[in-house]
Amino acid sequence: MPPPHSGVTLSEKIYALLVEWGIESKLFSITLDNASANDTFVDLLKVQLNMRKQLLGGGKFFHIRCCAHILNLIVQDGLKEVDSAIQKVRESIKYVKGSQGRKQKFLECVSLVNLNAKRSLKQDVPTWWNSTFPMLESALYFRLAFSYLEISDSNFKHSPSRNKWDRIEKLSKFLSVFYEITCVFSETKYPTTDLYFPSIFMARMTLEEHMSGDDVYLKNMATQMFFKFEKYWSEISLILAIAVIFDYRYKIQFVEWSYAKFYGSDSAEFKKVQDHLFSLYDEYAVKVSNTLFALNDIPFDEKNVHKGKNEFLKEFDNFQREFGTAKNKSQLEQYLDEQTVETTIELDILQFWKTNQFRHLEVSAMTRDILAIPVSTVASEFAFSVGGKVLDQY
Structure with missing residues (x-):
């Protein structure tokens, strides 16, 4: 792309490419380094996509800053x-x-x-x-x-x-x-988003420990780093916390425990995570429900089922759906109620959700997008998350 690389020209170029590729209605997030032109670009792009109602949650989680870059800025400040x-x-x-x-x-x-x-x-x-x-x-x-x-x-x-x-x-x-956290961010071939919250938690706890320590140099260093850490943490903590909930080893108990250490029990910050978790789930539940209704609208002869029997089952499906909504827990609540496994167990999180996608259809649709959010741009200028895939070489 020839100069100028201003926020306006970037926005025009990228949106044109998204339309050309046919993915402008499928984006979940975009991850960029912290350049001022990038901030302008992503704000303009979000406005364009929101005008067409193409972003979940009004685009609240659309702009994800590169975690490796953030960590570099934080540590450089301390050094x-x-x-x-x-x-x-x-x-x-x-x-x-x-x-x-x-x-x-x-x-x-x-x-x-x-x-x-x-x-x-x-x-x-x-x-x-x-x-x-x-x-x-x-x-x-x-x-x-x-x-x-x-x-x-x-x-x-x-x-x-x-x-x-x-x-x-x-x-x-x-x-x-x-350094260990940076290795997690940059060395994993396909780092799913659930890896990041435990690392960020460890970073914050380390900073708080040294801020209250006796060593003057490390105390000053940790204080300087914590100031910048809080600035970026407030922007990305919600989606990272939501992502780790879909790791069977951590789930919402880990987020609750972590936030209790940060902010005390029953904090407003933890309540915010819960609210956004269920708000996002509700959007996905509607999408999945609409998909199921669309499947029911396929002509009967194409489904190779007797018309009268199909009408009967369709009526039963509608009854079951209404009864389930009124009487039963949502799939998200069912998932949260299930027992976790030990955190020491090696878990391929994407394979887990692929295996369990039919047991938790609505939740798995949600996790496909959230776990695929690129939170680092180590190998590229910026990266898109599209339908559970990462387009990471722009």
């Missing part, structure tokens, strides 16, 4: 608090890698302190923090070797002090939680 210590490590590794002679000198120091020379020092890309964490881990392993290099090489001036090494060690342990 500013300890940037001098990280810079020392960065410059130390640059120095060692700067010439073959320095590399050889460093390897001699590694041998002197009996470390594994096959392990390598890793240089980071400062704009992506998840490359900074492996750099710190590798530097910590060779901490003693750097100390020996400082003694044996008078030109080496970058070695962190003991206090800074201690700070880096604490920082590395703190960042390991966020």
Whole structure:
């Protein structure tokens, strides 16, 4: 697409493509990085789709920000608090890698302190923090070797002090939680949406723990990160919470337990999740019901059933539907009432719902879309969720 890549031109181009592909009425969500042009683009696109009543829930869950990008922004904000210590490590590794002679000198120091020379020092890309964490881990392993290099090489001036090494060690342990989360976001071949809420829960609990801790540097860092975390959490928490409810290992009990830790028991935030869950379900129940009615309108000879018998069964189906609506629990309520399984069990969530789609027809139609929401754009500029599929290479 030639410039300009403004929000208006993006909106016009993408909507034209959606119409050309015939999927403009099938979208559930779009996931983008946090660029201002993207925000304008998605707002305009949502207006166009809403005018034609083509989005569920009025498009409340249409715009999903890239979780990997959000996490990067959050951690980058926190790293500013300890940037001098990280810079020392960065410059130390640059120095060692700067010439073959320095590399050889460093390897001699590694041998002197009996470390594994096959392990390598890793240089980071400062704009992506998840490359900074492996750099710190590798530097910590060779901490003693750097100390020996400082003694044996008078030109080496970058070695962190003991206090800074201690700070880096604490920082590395703190960042390991966020690094694991980033791996969940970016390494899974097809990351279904249910994976994200437990990770986000772990991130928030880690931040709260260090905000109330004794270490001043980590406390300031966690506070800085928490401020930005809350800004983005408020935008994506609802749909991520709804998604994990359809994981048989977690269901709504996990969301209730998590929100109790965040906001206390019987919080308004948890009530909001429940309300939106049932509101979305009601929309899907209508869609499935309309589909079933449409099937009943197929000419009888095409269904290879005797006309009189079909009319009788059709009347019974209508009676059953009305009776069930009045007397029985909805499929969503039935699903929520079922027993969970252990969280340690490996579960292919898409295969589970494929297997159970006829037992929970309305719920499975809903989960197909929600679990397929792309919440990261690691491999693409942005991604669409269309009828349970992810179009992730635009």
